[in-house]
Amino acid sequence: MPQRRRRETGVSTLDRFFCSCPRGLEAALAAELGELGVGGVEEVPGGVAFTGGWADCYRVNLMSRIASRVLWRVGSARYRDEHDIYRAAIDLPWNTWFDVEQTLRVDVSAIRSPVRSLEFVTLRVKDAVCDRFRAETGSRPSVDTTDPDARVQAFLTDRDVTFYLDTSGEALFKRGARREVTNAPLRENLAAGILRLTGWRPDEPLVDPMCGGGTFLSEAAQMALGLAPGAGRRFGFERLAVFDTDLWKRTRAAAMTVPEGRPKPMLYGSDIDPAAIEATRANLEAAGVLDFVELRRVDALELVPPATPGVMIANPPYGERMGDTERLRAFYPLLGDRLKKAWPGWRAYLFSADMELAKRIGLKASRRTPLFNGPLECRLFEYKVVAGTNRGTAFAEQASPGS
Template structure:
């Protein structure tokens, strides 16, 4: 099977499609098609293993197993029944069916979900005389279906738990940043392992953790399990070889310093435990500190901030007072640095009093956000900011 090119789709957070496509190219997957919400790619089975193991940005890797036109729910049932589900997993596995759609003319996605589930179970009864059980919370196998206005596409989820669940985090802070979004922010900021990095509002430590994994070349999926391990066509020998090939390429230390801090002592303790669990505590210089008390740790570097925008500082007047101080702090202490602020508060440039050189639209779950870039040059950026338009 590994010489055969198969169709896959890797969804990702909205706004990160471009950096995900570049990451896939870096991972040796050249045949890609970028779409809204993810990247489709054509690759052998081994590349599916490699992307699951190595991707920092993908949310999942879905294997496309069928696509057909439809007019009715019965057409969807027949299309699902036609597929060779018993060749891919056994009736001993639990399953879940998830349906999503865009411009679908059918009235009920719940009913379509039921029809697909019936088709899969009916196929198993016809071929194996035993059907798999349904588990909507922790299934062994997840079947995805996507319907547009005329076509239904079926997928088997090869990942299982979302790929942003790296397996390192024991406890979490309130409203944590997802790991693949943090990795995407680092990519969009142009950070490389040779750049000094500072996250002065690190919360549970997601951004510095992703940076350390990247810098050490530690595969983000090295410590977790995957749904493809439940498939009949899984090749344990090939999978073991790829995991070992990735492990031996790990570096012993980060090339440049990674600094992290937060004023909340509980968040710092959570971050420390997470870094220890991932094996990178020695690589991240973590401390408890108010952001405005910090000095630049190097002459140049990348500063990446995910401020609370109403989560930990929950009164608007607190933010209104904080952002001008943040602008002064950046201008006075970080000359020569590139600063990036990821926020859902689109007033940030006006309040901070600095002109962004870039503003990149992104989503943190359903929340519309921006990644603002500020090139800190002494005396040249502080100015009156015009009122931003509705696009931020």
């Protein structure tokens, strides 16, 4: 086990960090980081940079629901070719940031870079880190691509290379709770970011009528209860030589103090598939929020909303096989009719990669927000369902055959 100690790094007390996030959520992440009290927030495509100390880095890792990773910027340089990148990497004091007995992984990403092969750049950065270690300590760290102690990231633009050390370790959307996987579950940070874009407040009802594995419901419940998303997991910064245990303990204790007297959230989930309801139940239980969500098995086309209007959020299925596509084409107009008939006064949000949805649902979207689910371009469609005379009954009163 390598020795954990704080070392002289030559780094000033305020550092620059970069939080990556699903594309389209940059503004939502910037707003979240502002609420977490960090300064120098700057949005760029794919993430948000901020300036802060290690306490800020620890707090963002622990509390951000939208960030995928928090990267610590350790150096940057101009480059023209792979050799310049190697020189820039070997110039950095890697051995002051982690120990030679620890394992290493290098990842390289690029936008408009002239280099021919990112795989080759990855090898050259790994060689530079190892060569620097060998020069300083006489030996070199080993590579581990699955569970490395230190993750080095290099990011190339057309002429600059920037080096980062990853302070998160496993991506932050891995919240730490065991997860039952159903059909196409959303990543937790994408679901949390979408919830933020809906403007849902914890004192209004939230319904997911096609809840799948319950990602929206789990994130919403934790948000309403003020639970820290990273409370049950470890972080990459705990393995770095610059890790300050006392500062982490203090930061964690302060961040996890939840104000008393939060209202009980009004969260409702349903799905047509009994297996999805079971998966949602297991996931909510693992996250410690099962008691805060009402679940039932019911077809979204028959679901009766709770009496008080609020926010409906759904990620309808989208078909890859021909039969599915035909079935979905028939489903969207029925969903639109159901919304008009049974959900007046609600704000409904549908998140989908299927652009046919917008044409077929028969409702006019008041907002369409482009978002990426990994590489897949999606939209979040907002529908303000016009208020009519149709009032709902209590969610739990309706019949639910087979539930």
